[in-house]
Amino acid sequence: MNLNEQLEHISQSLTGIVPELFLAAFFLIFLIAELLLLRFGDKAHTNRRLFLITLAGAVLTLVLILGQWNSEPSFRFRPLLFLDSKAVFFKILIVLAWLFTWLHIRLLRYTFPPELSALLIAAVLGMFLLTMATHWLTVYLSLELLSISSYLLVAYSPSKKAAEGGLKYLLFGAISSAIMLYGISLIYGLTGTLDFTDPAMRLALATNSPFVLNMAMLMTLGGLLFKLSLVPFHVWTPDVYEAAPTPLVSFLSVAPKAAVLLVLMRVATSWPAELLPLLGGIALVSITVGNVTALWQQNARRLLAYSSIAQAGYLIVGVVAFNQLGFEGATFYTAAYLLLNMTAFLLVDLLQPRSETQLATYAGLGKKHPWIAVILTVVMVALAGLPPTVGFTAKWLIFSALWDSYQQAGQPWLLWLLVGGIINAAISLAYYLRLPYLLFFKSTSVTPSTPIYLVWGRVVSGLLLGAILLLFFKPELLMQWINNVSP
Amino acid sequence: MMQTPTIPEIIQLIPLKSYLILSTALFVIGIIGVLIRRNAIVIFMSVELMLNSVNLLLIAFSSYKSDPSAQVFVFFIMAVAAAEVAVGLAIIVMIYRNTRTIDINFLNKLKG
Numbered sequence: 001m002n003l004n005e006q007l008e009h010i011s012q013s014l015t016g017i018v019p020e021l022f023l024a025a026f027f028l029i030f031l032i033a034e035l036l037l038l039r040f041g042d043k044a045h046t047n048r049r050l051f052l053i054t055l056a057g058a059v060l061t062l063v064l065i066l067g068q069w070n071s072e073p074s075f076r077f078r079p080l081l082f083l084d085s086k087a088v089f090f091k092i093l094i095v096l097a098w099l100f101t102w103l104h105i106r107l108l109r110y111t112f113p114p115e116l117s118a119l120l121i122a123a124v125l126g127m128f129l130l131t132m133a134t135h136w137l138t139v140y141l142s143l144e145l146l147s148i149s150s151y152l153l154v155a156y157s158p159s160k161k162a163a164e165g166g167l168k169y170l171l172f173g174a175i176s177s178a179i180m181l182y183g184i185s186l187i188y189g190l191t192g193t194l195d196f197t198d199p200a201m202r203l204a205l206a207t208n209s210p211f212v213l214n215m216a217m218l219m220t221l222g223g224l225l226f227k228l229s230l231v232p233f234h235v236w237t238p239d240v241y242e243a244a245p246t247p248l249v250s251f252l253s254v255a256p257k258a259a260v261l262l263v264l265m266r267v268a269t270s271w272p273a274e275l276l277p278l279l280g281g282i283a284l285v286s287i288t289v290g291n292v293t294a295l296w297q298q299n300a301r302r303l304l305a306y307s308s309i310a311q312a313g314y315l316i317v318g319v320v321a322f323n324q325l326g327f328e329g330a331t332f333y334t335a336a337y338l339l340l341n342m343t344a345f346l347l348v349d350l351l352q353p354r355s356e357t358q359l360a361t362y363a364g365l366g367k368k369h370p371w372i373a374v375i376l377t378v379v380m381v382a383l384a385g386l387p388p389t390v391g392f393t394a395k396w397l398i399f400s401a402l403w404d405s406y407q408q409a410g411q412p413w414l415l416w417l418l419v420g421g422i423i424n425a426a427i428s429l430a431y432y433l434r435l436p437y438l439l440f441f442k443s444t445s446v447t448p449s450t451p452i453y454l455v456w457g458r459v460v461s462g463l464l465l466g467a468i469l470l471l472f473f474k475p476e477l478l479m480q481w482i483n484n485v486s487p
Numbered sequence: 488m489m490q491t492p493t494i495p496e497i498i499q500l501i502p503l504k505s506y507l508i509l510s511t512a513l514f515v516i517g518i519i520g521v522l523i524r525r526n527a528i529v530i531f532m533s534v535e536l537m538l539n540s541v542n543l544l545l546i547a548f549s550s551y552k553s554d555p556s557a558q559v560f561v562f563f564i565m566a567v568a569a570a571e572v573a574v575g576l577a578i579i580v581m582i583y584r585n586t587r588t589i590d591i592n593f594l595n596k597l598k599g
Contacts (some may be wrong), residue, residue, distance in 0.1 A: 140560075
């Protein structure tokens with residue numbers, strides 16, 4: 001490429017990443033707007049105005065992404081970023097999670113410092129770049145942009161344990177990204193390239209002995225597994241989930257996982273097949289560890305944290321199956337998990353507004369708030385994967401993909417993963433149904449705090465219930481989108 | 488390891504294997520430091536040691552392959568590590584204000 005062509009490529013690339021450029025500008029504009037409003041505006045209106053600015057920015061981002069829907073799959077800043085409709089689909093999921101977080105914050109009248117909104121914008125920008133990354137440099141940089149904003153989100157939030165949770169998050173994050181970098185440097189030494197879609201990387205990797213290959217791959221995946229909160233990089237999850245306020249936990253438990261899952265899919269399609277047994281083992285161990293440890297949790301958010309470790313294991317089962325249905329299933333599972341998990345956090349918060357979510361405080365609340373409690377029961381059943389909910393459809397898709405893959409390849413570990421996954425779905429029922437049990441069959445032990453949600457909380461949760469049931473009876477509403485994006 | 492003929496003499500004076508051993512040793516020292524030290528600042532120093540061993544390894548590979556992309560990567564790692572430590576030290580100051588200690592053994596409110 002000569003200089004002219006390169007300049008041409010750069011200007012083309014810049015027009016192809018408009019949503020990201022917009023978010024970067026929006027981050028700065030938001031910070032300046034916040035300073036000006038705090039200086040010149042009156043205190044009472046500032047929060048409301050800043051909220052409207054964020055909302056307008058999020059909606060504009062959504063519009064810009066929808067504008068990318070029909071763009072041809074092509075590289076941006078070759079070979080750093082690659083934009084295809086899969087990336088666009090995951091970006092839409094991320095923006096929806098962002099909007100849902102705001103809905104949650106507004107419904108429960110949280111008063112956060114305005115900087116948190118700016119940090120959320122930076123985190124979303126990191127996730128956007130992550131969905132397009134095809135080079136270890138961009139993976140590392142966007143992962144760090146996301147990580148640093150999430151450390152600050154946790155540490156800066158107005159909660160007593162925030163600093164401790166933030167420090168633990170940061171230490172585990174820094175160590176796992178150091179391990180990832182060591183793996184990347186080994187992979188670079190083995191192959192001479194950092195672009196993981198380059199066929200040269202797969203060929204050069206395949207010539208190494210299995211031990212070297214597995215070690216290098218496991219270390220390289222460290223940073224990704226940390227974000228997905230998979231064993232052995234899962235230790236931070238329950239502490240951070242307990243330390244941070246519920247809306248932020250709900251955001252951090254879903255959106256980064258969606259972005260990282262797409263990177264994992266890209267890595268899995270371009271790396272040697274030895275990666276799959278490794279990922280399969282990680283998935284099975286994560287599902288088991290998450291489910292078994294969740295059994296004796298005393299805090300609703302810690303319980304949901306261990307549940308999210310197990311759910312992340314199920315998320316990558318679709319990638320392990322490694323066929324068309326598997327990738328579609330994993331995408332569907334991500335969307336379903338986004339809906340279910342964020343709804344679960346919202347309902348838990350609606351029942352005991354802005355509390356420490358100790359399980360004991362939920363006893364007997366089902367009689368006081370029957371509507372919310374019934375919906376929470378449905379969501380828990382859906383997270384366990386029973387019909388008639390979207391959770392069942394999602395699990396059904398990934399397990400049938402795994403079964404197809406077993407029939408074709410005939411490797412026994414695929415069958416073990418399948419059996420382990422199904423047994424674990426049964427184990428998970430035991431703790432998912434604990435919250436409904438407390439709500440309906442125990443008598444109230446503490447005086448319930450006055451509920452601050454009114455009509456809107458019920459309306460929103462009713463709509464979410466509708467979506468959860470609708471996607472079970474008509475999964476093709478979502479599947480036809482997913483079929484479009486994975487050609 | 489493959490070698491291209493364009494590598495200057497001066498680089499070849501030290502074989503690639505030595506770089507690999509040195510950086511692995513530094514990385515392992517960093518991991519041990521993270522595991523056994525109780526002071527939050529010393530843990531951050533150990534993480535920095537891990538990152539710098541990675542930088543050394545990337546530069547060694549890069550000069551032995553005559554390929555500049557890893558050297559660019561190293562600049563990014565240095566910049567990001569600085570950002571990470573800035574956030575980390577801010578959090579440590581927050582904790583010190585609350586508890587008057589930066590010993591991580593006292594961070595035991597979150598358990599289970």
